Amino acid sequence: MKTDVLIIGAGPAGLALAAALCDAGLCVEGVAPTDPATPWSNTYGIWEDELPSPELVAMLGHRWSDCVSYAGGQALRLERVYGLLDNVRLQTHLLDRCTRAGMRWRRGSARLVEHTARRAEVTLEDGSLVQTRLVVDASGHTPVFVKRPLASAIAYQAAYGVVGAFTQAPVRPGQLVLMDYRSEHLSAEERRVEPPTFLYAMDLGGGRYFVEETSLAHAPPVPFDLLKARLHRRLAHMGCAVAEIEHEEHCLFPMNMPVPYLDQPVLGYGGAASMVHPASGYQVGAALRLAAPLARQIAHALSAPNASPSGVARTGWETLWPQERLRKHQLYLFGLQTLLSLNESQLQQFFAVFFQLPVRYWGGYLSNTLTTAEVMQTMGRVFLAAPMQLRLALIREALRHPGPLLRAVGVQPSYSKILLAFG
Secondary structure (H helix, E strand, O other): OOOOEEEEOOOHHHHHHHHHHHHOOOOEEEEEOOOOOOOOOOOOEEEHHHOOOHHHHOOEEEEEOEEEEEEOOEEEEEOOOEEEEOHHHHHHHHHHHHHHOOOEEEEOOEEEEEEOOOOEEEEEOOOOEEEEOEEEEOOOOOOOOOOOOOOOOOOEEEEEEEEEEEOOOOOOOOEEEEEEOOOOOOOHHHHHHOOOOEEEEEEEEOOEEEEEEEEEEEOOOOOHHHHHHHHHHHHHHHOOOEEEEEEEEEEEEEOOOOOOOOOOOOEEOHHHHOOOOOOOOOOHHHHHHHHHHHHHHHHHHHOOOOOOHHHHHHHHHHHHOOHHHHHHHHHHHHHHHHHHHOOHHHHHHHHHHHOOOOHHHHHHHHHOOOOHHHHHHHHHHHHHHOOHHHHHHHHHHHHHOOHHHHHHOOOOHHHHHHHHHHO
């Protein structure tokens, strides 16, 4: 048996980990339903300081230092550099690292995995078998093999966007608009009863722009037709219209998938490992940042004389989801649940306060680089700076859904009702 790791999936997360495993000197094979060089269809934005190396910073196709959000009647300047990944450049870079190591890709889908004490055997759709020492499932939000608890309600981020030319510039030259919650183009009734959405927009240079109407999170997901209609109404209100469409983007993914079972012998990565950040919906930055340290831990675990698939997978899961990150994740889920409860006016108030925090707080919160204590401190700062009406809404939601917050501070959910009764 020559294969150390079999990767299922060739999206950004799967390729990032495959390249890192190859760099660690392991023999890696991949399985994907299409050619791993098939272009990725979505755009991937990221804060430049999230990229772990100059090599990956060089994968940015665009950079903006003029970044702004609009909320609560304010223009909020964001003192942080934002970038857009060049998909072709990044994909080629990761595949080249795999190719140099002699990695082999198989076309098809994985259908069955069986484990023994020392190996895993994966059956592909054509009936062929692959023997390996570890299986990594990077097949996305509905994984092939990774199992997770059932979820009661999944909130989805949804977006409809257009890359193209416009009758007038939708943003200032060289500008990135992270979130524009201004809603004067909607009626009072629409603002009151319909899910809030925001504009995400950027100047791509050469008269090209990317504009996207986005629902941060909602259950059920906001339909694409509504997002598309809102985008065109917003553009009309701004006095610009789409003159030429180069690319349309439809984006839909879960924000609060349960963390997978951490004792299973198949390791997940990316969406399969529930790595989407509940505060932002971003995942690619974490997948690029964690790939190298995870690969080193996998290589070290595989070097043990009696390494088993379940033991190596356990090492991987502990690297991805240590106790500190699990606690922070509960805080982020609590924050997401709170945002889901706010109406359009309250949501604008929230972000007006949030983006006026020092950048180390709001930036670290969105990048998931703060400690648990710092996440709680950030939440506390927002609460103290919020208007009284928003504070009351935050308190009300904390009392309605205390589970994630209690788990984050080490209180078992079964005690939550008792604590609230005496609270």
